[in-house]
Amino acid sequence: MNEIARNILLVDGSAPFIKQVSQLLIPYYGIYTALSAEEALLACREQLPDLIICGEELRDTGGHHFIMALRDDPRIAHIPLIFIANRESREDMRMTMNLGADDYLVQPFKRQDLLLSIRSRLSRFAIFNNMRRVAGGGLETVIAIPLVPDALQDKLSKTEARIIKLIAEGKNTREIARELYVSIKTVENHKYNIAQKLGLTGRNSLTEYVIKNIIQPYKRP
Incomplete structure (x- = not known):
């Protein structure tokens, strides 16, 4: 790329x-x-x-x-x-x-x-960093978070869906572990299970999946 x-x-x-x-x-x-x-x-x-x-x-x-x-x-x-x-x-x-x-x-x-x-x-x-026009003609920064599609959430547990969302927000494994109050190993196990459910293989396949299927579609106007 x-x-x-x-x-x-x-x-x-x-x-x-x-x-x-x-x-x-x-x-x-x-x-x-x-x-x-x-x-x-x-x-x-x-x-x-x-x-x-x-x-x-x-x-x-x-x-x-x-x-x-x-x-x-x-x-x-x-x-x-x-x-x-x-x-x-x-x-x-x-x-x-x-x-x-x-x-x-x-x-x-x-x-x-x-x-x-x-x-x-x-x-x-x-x-x-998405921007929107507000009353009075000014600009306001919108804190926008990508959403996990319903079809994908149906395949995952609540914790797995949350991990997908955190990956889409740009958080790495260490940051996800801190946010969920679990160990890095636990997050890695969840990510492995998610990849299995989605039929993904390869070390970075889950991150690439999130970028392609959640982040990039979300950024399109």
């Missing part, structure tokens, strides 16, 4: 990291880069990227400080952000998500995991 019309800002103090991720994404997206928080904030205000990928160490500060500065600026606070950590830490993940990151990946990550995360965040952002 070519989404070259979508633009992504890569923010990290490591030029090799910027090059590595750029090479992964250039076939699919337009790419901007920044090595410092100051440079990244300026790029956000001037270019308004569709998504930001941020590493831990920037030339002038840390990635967490950049997230705080981003979310404190109402002009650019809405931009979805994927944080790339250098090591796995439950405490750091929790802090980063609380600061305003939309997803959290750990190096080394799989190319497909990054692409799926990007696709999910962009789809979720598009859904939540």
